[in-house]
Amino acid sequence: TTSSEARISTTHAIIERNDALFWKNKEKFTVAVLGAAGGIGQTLSLLLKQSPRIKALRLYDIAPITPGVAVDLSHINTESEVTGYAGPDQLRDALVGCDLVIIPAGIPRKPGMTRDDLFKINAGIVRDLTVGVAKYCPNAILNIISNPVNSTVPIAVEVLKKYNAFDPRKVLGVTKLDVVRAETFVYGLRKDELQRLRKSISDVTVPVIGGHAGETIIPLLSQMTPKLSKPFEGSELQNLTTRIQNAGTEVVDAKAGAGSATLSMALAAENMATSCLKGLAGESNVIECAYVSSNVIPELPFFASKVKLGVNGVEKVLGLGAMTLFEEQMVKNAIPELRASIEKGVAFAQSS
């Protein structure tokens, strides 16, 4: 075992070095994090500082600590340059030239709140930041994390339309955390069989579609890979689905008033950002789930589904694939809530 472990770790080191060397000679990108001083923002920025795909990392927040966070990160011995920007006067400098803008700005939930309860404050924040994107980097890809995602994405789209800067391929609501959670929980329940198949947790994939709140979070467990001998059904299926849908609340309750998921979200956002940069760099077969402009459900202008990422952002919105009756019913049940959240966002943006 010792020698095979050594061989594996040498192979990993070579792959990592090759990846870094590969990216040294490739196009590198400029990325901004708006809300960079927050719980998600700081951790996400730390993860992005380690990316060989990024040449410039711009940290923007209204919090005065932001330039300090940037100085702190700038001492890390990776190649990207980190700069900090605090307050609306500096938004322009943070955004000019950006290829990808990630928005985790806004307040998080406390126990007892729904994500929609955040609308009052976060809607205006996302609107104002998207105005900046429309003015200063209209070609950038946008990854929106701020809740309620089901409404903040339509808000951003309406703002971009007003400025004639809307490209449906470039605005993505980040729902990757739902996928990360689904894969983690599935692995926990099927560890023995997966280990027998010599599969690790990173081999598990579960698409999650719909939106990012309660029953609009729809894990397609029938489409998980690797295929297992015992599919999820009955009460096990119901409990697993509910756990994935309530996982955000699980964290909110456990943090007991001090915020919502930040660390797992930062990792999920970094995964999503990396996939967007891979797409921009022309890598093939980059697939993620995201909440995007879509016509997969004819009555909804936005829906989360699998998307293929490319040099212009979303190259293709993939179909939903074969679903079980249970999954089809979840999609039907989610439509009224999604429609209402979308209309609320659109009305807010149009009236402000």
Ligand code: NAD
């Ligand atoms: P936080 O309070 O720790 O950080 C938010 C940051 O946003 C703060 O630093 C704040 O100063 C900044 N901010 C506020 N207004 C701003 C503005 N106008 N411009 C720039 N920055 C501004 O909160 P957090 O835990 O990092 O969560 C941030 C958001 O992400 C919340 O809305 C939360 O609900 C959401 N979230 C989404 C997901 C998801 O899966 N999409 C997961 C977790 C959290």
Ligand code: LMR
């Ligand atoms: C999550 O899913 O963790 C986030 O949307 C934060 C929240 O409020 O649950």
